[in-house]
Amino acid sequence: MHLAEHSWTDARDADTDLALLPVGSTEQHGPHAPLGVDFMSAAAIAEAAAEQFEDEHDQEVVVAPPIPVGIAEEHRAFDGTLWVTEDSFRAYVSDVLRSLAHSGFDRVVVVNGHGGNTGALFELCARATRDGDCYAVPFTWFDAVDSDLDLGHGGPVETSMLLAIDPDLVREDRYPEAAAGAGERFGVWAGSTNLAFDFDEFSESGNLKDPTPATKEEGERLLAASAAACVEVLEAVSDRER
Numbered sequence: 754m755h756l757a758e759h760s761w762t763d764a765r766d767a768d769t770d771l772a773l774l775p776v777g778s779t780e781q782h783g784p785h786a787p788l789g790v791d792f793m794s795a796a797a798i799a800e801a802a803a804e805q806f807e808d809e810h811d812q813e814v815v816v817a818p819p820i821p822v823g824i825a826e827e828h829r830a831f832d833g834t835l836w837v838t839e840d841s842f843r844a845y846v847s848d849v850l851r852s853l854a855h856s857g858f859d860r861v862v863v864v865n866g867h868g869g870n871t872g873a874l875f876e877l878c879a880r881a882t883r884d885g886d887c888y889a890v891p892f893t894w895f896d897a898v899d900s901d902l903d904l905g906h907g908g909p910v911e912t913s914m915l916l917a918i919d920p921d922l923v924r925e926d927r928y929p930e931a932a933a934g935a936g937e938r939f940g941v942w943a944g945s946t947n948l949a950f951d952f953d954e955f956s957e958s959g960n961l962k963d964p965t966p967a968t969k970e971e972g973e974r975l976l977a978a979s980a981a982a983c984v985e986v987l988e989a990v991s992d993r994e995r
């Protein structure tokens with residue numbers, strides 16, 4: 754049940770305490786991929802997971818509208834990137850969790866599509882749970898699935914995912930530009946210490962890894978595998994004693 758597409762009376766009558774909250778980012782992903790990759794991926798995985806869960810169990814799942822801006826200042830050198838501070842993000846997502854709980858949707862899996870959000874999400878989910886607002890856990894899709902392709906950033910894995918979700922948004926004619934300016938590794942390292950704070954310090958085109966090996970088939974496999982992994986978490990969150 755997509756919250757944004759239903760009325761308040763539908764929400765009142767929904768017989769469930771389960772919700773999925775997609776969270777992402779609006780940030781550069783190289784010249785070939787749109788700025789919305791992270792929240793679009795999170796939203797698509799949440800939608801597929803809710804569908805699968807509802808097919809397998811006799812219970813609805815509320816899918817909240819995606820939160821499209823996250824912690825992404827590291828991409829500020831690339832135009833169009835939007836970000837909020839960690840404090841704003843923690844406060845905002847926590848408020849959204851509390852409002853979901855207020856309607857009775859107080860077992861929540863936060864479906865995350867952006868690496869920069871993970872630390873803050875873990876912290877705010879722990880806070881909301883410890884304070885008794887709701888039971889919330891973060892799920893980051895690319896940590897939950899394996900691929901033979903490189904993850905990178907705007908690399909073959911994310912590009913494959915987008916080819917499965919909305920292929921018109923991928924500019925395959927710009928793969929050579931993306932490949933030429935790609936970073937090979939996240940960060941600039943002195944031993945185990947990362948000396949870099951911003952992405953343009955180690956990638957000229959904004960992406961890490963050449964996106965060329967991306968395929969729609971791999972994207973469809975990743976989407977299904979991510980949804981299945983998310984369903985597993987949702988089942989555990991649904992069953993867990995509080």
Ligand SMILES: [Zn+2]
Nearest residue numbers: 790791907911
């Ligand atoms: Zn991304």
